[in-house]
Amino acid sequence: MIPIFKRFAKALPSAALNALLYGTEVRFNPRLLFRTAAVKSAPPQGRRLLVDVTHQVRNTQKSGIPRVVAGIALAFLKLSAEGEISTAVEFVRLINGTLFSAKRYEERLRELPPGTLGRDAEIRISSGDDILMIGANFDRFDQLIPCFERVRAAGGTTASVINDLMPFENPDWFPEDFLAVFTRTIPELIQWSDIVFCVSETTRAETERWIRRNLPARLNGVRLAVFDQGANVGKNDDSDAGELRPELEAFLTGAANRFPIFTQVSLLQPRKGQDFALDVFETRWAQGREERLVYVGRKGWKADALYERIRNHPERGRRFLFVENASEFELARIYDRSVALISPSRGEGYGLPVVEGALRGKPVILSDLPVYREIAGEAGFFFPLDDPAAFNRQIDAVLAIDPEERLRRARSIRIGTWRQGALDILNAFANAETKTRKEKP
Structure with missing residues (x-):
């Protein structure tokens, strides 16, 4: 059995274990993982990815960016539980400029009762940590910059997600307060991110053009990458559960x-x-x-x-x-x-x-x-x-x-997967780590 998976095996019912090992269930039920708070696991070895979900902690919307964040987050959980990745993924949120774990967000993803995963704790950045701002936390990015700085100082990689750059091209579509935050934050984001993930090749190309025009010195300092976008309409699409208004x-x-x-x-x-x-x-x-x-x-x-x-x-x-x-x-x-x-x-x-x-x-x-x-x-x-x-x-x-x-x-339209999107993100971090090691004397 894959070593990381052994930590979960005793806590899983046999049906759930078979489903995860042999694929006997097509759909991922987050409650099959971590059925009980009594599961004890060894401290994670290797790298740790801190995923900032500050905006999603209290935001229960299911469209747009929150849907993407949830899709990728669930894929991270599944990949970890199946032992397919060695990176430990930790969801975090900002409170007054300090990073804390985001247990309530994890519980919502896994459909666990509030408090099951314990209290949020302050996150101490150390060697082996990388950080990703995935949830468009633009209004607090200035508070994230010191965290990005500490990650870089510890030898880690910093990354952010850009969904589009429409406010620069069509400012009349957006309210003034959002425009002010967005136009101030994007240059900072480009400066402080070693990787910028984009939701499409079109957005990646637009971001590259924007950097070329506005921050040409960063062209060789930031890597632009695209991560796969999944789709999942309804948790039990093939069932008759639910009611129509x-x-x-x-x-x-x-x-x-x-x-x-x-x-x-x-x-x-x-x-x-x-x-x-x-x-x-x-x-x-x-x-x-x-x-x-x-x-x-x-x-x-x-x-x-x-x-x-x-x-x-x-x-x-x-x-x-x-x-x-x-x-x-x-x-x-x-x-x-x-x-x-x-x-x-x-x-x-x-x-x-x-x-x-x-x-x-x-x-x-x-x-x-x-x-x-x-x-x-x-x-x-x-x-x-x-x-x-x-x-x-x-x-x-x-x-x-x-x-x-x-x-x-x-x-004939290609449908991506959140699983592949999560792997795209992790592979980009792994490539950045490899590049850093090669550049060291």
Whole structure:
């Protein structure tokens, strides 16, 4: 048996042990690991990766960045439990400039009762430690800099994640307070990070161009890397567990197999293009078309007027539905009942819902953004930004093909895994450590 796994074997039921050793269960249940707080383990040997999840400790949102952080964090846990990595991963948070363990976040990931893993303790940075800011902790990055400095002084590697650089190119999409923090922090992040992880090759290329223009001295000092993005819609997607809110159930039942449903999953923001798509569908409805439109998300920045328009839309509950704060079960059911996913966004760093739609076997109608070309390739139904006629043609194109062809198009989109993303991150740290050893006299 793999040595690191021996520490967990006695605490795991035989079924769970077999599942982990022989793959008899496809899905990862975090409660199978660490079923009891009585499990005792030896101090970790080798390197330790400190993963800053400060923003996620109290943030229970399940979309966007929190979803990515949770996916990677769970993958770290699984890789550790299976003995596939020697690096000890420690989730940490900042409190008044000091790093502490983030046990409550771990408990939430593993679905353990609060307090199971004990009290948070102060983290002492020492030789063998690396650090990663994964959760867009921009407003506290100045407090992280001393931690990064201590890690570097101890011979470790520092790293951060950049999801996009849209605030530099389109500042009108963002509130002023966020802009001030973002534009101040990114240069500091580039200066203090040995590795900058990006969520897509498109974002990596944009980051390289930004560094070349603004901090050319850092071009050879920071490594830019891309880590895989996974997709997982619903914890028990194949089960019948869960309930639909009455309004949603009535909407899906009313559409049945008679009226095709098109769905957009994202925050309500001007850059996401919900206003554009709603304009197009209103025109189609005025022409007597009966397609349904579903928006899944919540109110985001600069969306007051859009939010009121959507909430009070005259077609709401008939040909249009807005599902706010959808559960995992509801989201999975909406995807399954949709004929296609739409994303008329004006700017993205990645676009996780596109991959999640493909995971559920749904084709995607997309604005012609470079990152969407990267993700969907030839499988996407693309239209130029803010071109209603082209968008209409792609809606009709999806309706014109049979269900088998729609499924084929969806299945041709590559779906990454959080497991591979976690390995990408760990491999980048390992390569940095190897490079450092070779450079020492």
